[in-house]
Amino acid sequence: MSTMSCSTQSLDSGYEQSPQFRQGKFQNGDDVSAAGLAKLPKIIWRYMFEKSNAAMPEKPIPLVNIDMASLTGKQGQPEIYRLGHSSLLLNFSGNIWLLDPVFSKRASPFSWIGPERFHPLPFELDNLPDIQGVIISHDHYDHLDRETIEAIADRVEHFVTPLGVGKYLQEWGVAQEKIHQLDWWQNIELGALSLTATPAQHFSGRGLTDRDETLWASWVIQSEQHKLFFSGDTGYFDGFKTIGERFGPFDLTIMENGAYDKDWAEVHMTPEQTLQAHLDLRGKALMPVHNGTFDLALHAWYEPLERLAELAQAQWVPLVTPKIGEALPLQELYTTSPWWRATADIQVSAAL
Template identity: 55%
Template structure:
């Protein structure tokens, strides 16, 4: 992790190890035009998606090493008897405002109020579909630790999270909490929530170690050589939670195509791949179910094990079941 310079407000400006393609003004206008006027009809599901509702009692009674997809990149993990959340987004829209922007396809399977106490929240970066102001505010009192890339923790403190709960990490830095070892690892992406804060906070993937169990959480990222180094340092992984969605040829180096997701999983030496960053928000031009269809075909061709739980369905991290093709709606 390096920074280009210090901005006028003294905050560092972060960058990827490999230069990112800048879209430029005209290309950005074209992308916005296509999103506004040329959206295909199938980028959102035609009917309600299956969701398995959860209760606090169910979660407390669940065995250790159980995982639940809550939607998009929000994952609830039960490890060492404690609960951990990745990129918790519970709002109706992934947007600066709740009257416009990408709306959810489905409700979360459980509310924040119903969740048991949370040992830690693990954040990958500050984009609106990963860092939800209302969710952070609601989680602040019931969460013991907030783990974030550099600069993102400052935002949490500004929002009212107690500074003593916040740990900020650069790439390859680790922290131990709740019997886990958590390491912020590189990703190829960018950050920003407004017009003037571009890349002034870091973005990261995460390695989560619980005893002999190892989980990789990709956050948002393009494909890059860093996956091999992460795999060499920390692999093999029992489960990789891999971005598989919101891809497009117009932004090739900040989100992975499904074939790149599969290659990254192989680089990481993952045993089972769980595709995330899909099935909740309309953030690209591909059909809403294309990520599932493509990664399923790729897994079959490469003889890799895929886990596709329904939203809210429990999944054993040590012995994950394949799951059904629930996105193939009747």
Template identity: 50%
Template structure:
């Protein structure tokens, strides 16, 4: 069995290597302060893992999984139709899974990190599989004013979803290099806008600022850090929102909070963490501190409940952040997938994960 699994891993690696060699290189953005020696970089020097350490991390993540990293029962999902979304009040939010979030602002719809495929993987027959179907299909979505992307990892940038969304989306907002990928895939260049940290754009009265995060990028074995990663500040009327994308804990959260806080709702990564990769994903205690740094009013934990991407029990991110929020007097909202959330008056939701094994 282990030989078969090892062969499978090697097969996926070979496919990823082939894709790396066969695809066009993402153009460099040498003008960016984040770009040096052909790569984007974080404000701090990241640890470089040896080949043996990388193999060990992949082996543990794919082979030596502890029990409970996937739910034994169906995740609760509230199905949505186009009519439901069109009838929803303005300033509504719908969590569609993982880090995919739909907003209604000024009568238009905005979508973060759209992943609708069954697997977060370069191939359809292997890799992390969804715990649940999306609450709404891409076909049922109303026209999208803008898709907002945080980085190019498979659990945040879904090629099939982007290609389906291209015809019904007016704008794609992406960190440097990620937009080049979209154009290479066939998205109209006129629809794509790329941003360095602290750069911004306003679309129909909604202001988007690409802000720093501490992470990395890449979709193959040969393109690590050739595109940038970012978090996003979203401002509309008096409403202030923050979307973290993926990030380890870093001092940038405090700077973002000082520049743009306080945030009415902060959507902060809470999941897929492990002590083996502390620089690029946050433990729940760090998520809480990031939220406090951001001067948030309501915390919406994301990056959980959809894919098995780490070694913790699938409920742990929500359970741990719930306990921390309770003892820290932090307002936490945990809507079910597809459940509407009023951004002007959020509700706490219920601990739906406790009803499942």
């Protein structure tokens, strides 16, 4: 593992030294590739004819409104808040960090079409306080949102991204000295946090011609008191065991759990794989994300949560599923309620 700050490095070149950059593109460790354009007609057909009737909730997703004004004054135990999909807020004694913030109405390059939110934000964007740092896992629209970055840029001290992703931030007005780009296994110390970019099995691209021009990553987030793992988007691979051996055990793993399918199994995990990855990482409590906000797959919106809840119960894994906006103290990762069952208004277990 190497330690570095990349704020003075070119943001869109110089990747040739990265072991992940081969034949002009970033690649997964075992050269695993995501489904390409050849599968697109089949996937479109399946979206037309195999879509779940419960792809979107019929009742409102429960929300807890966050009093943003109170966050910076908190000097107690660190807290984590789910903001929707894979967006999270970490409050370390008044120092605010955001993970993959996407606050727009749609996860899309367009404002008029594309996956639309099931629920509003649990706070007013204008009330967001100063932010010590933003951590980005990769460049897909449901994890990197231009409108959000432009709205918060002046309030953020540091942006931490995988290699190449910083070029988008700079194009959108973020000062280069705020941007830190890391390769897998590189580390940076910012304030009271130690951040390490770790491997993931995914892909990148925001259009038809820029496939894998930027890197994707998972993240190890360490404070003096706590150690967290954030998976970003990833398929299941043996890298979880390696990360667990190097950095585990983790107090909390924040794991992708949603938008999976047989046609893109290499780059998104089923609930069974999510649980196994958590075990590989030597995690204590497990928080599932990448669900409950956008319709990005063919399964029912509640299916990832319910399947994982049943699996975790069977293997005695503490599962934490806070409502959107609910404060979760990291020191006391209490049992949370399966809020999706009432929202789905059906006997979910029997339906699966």
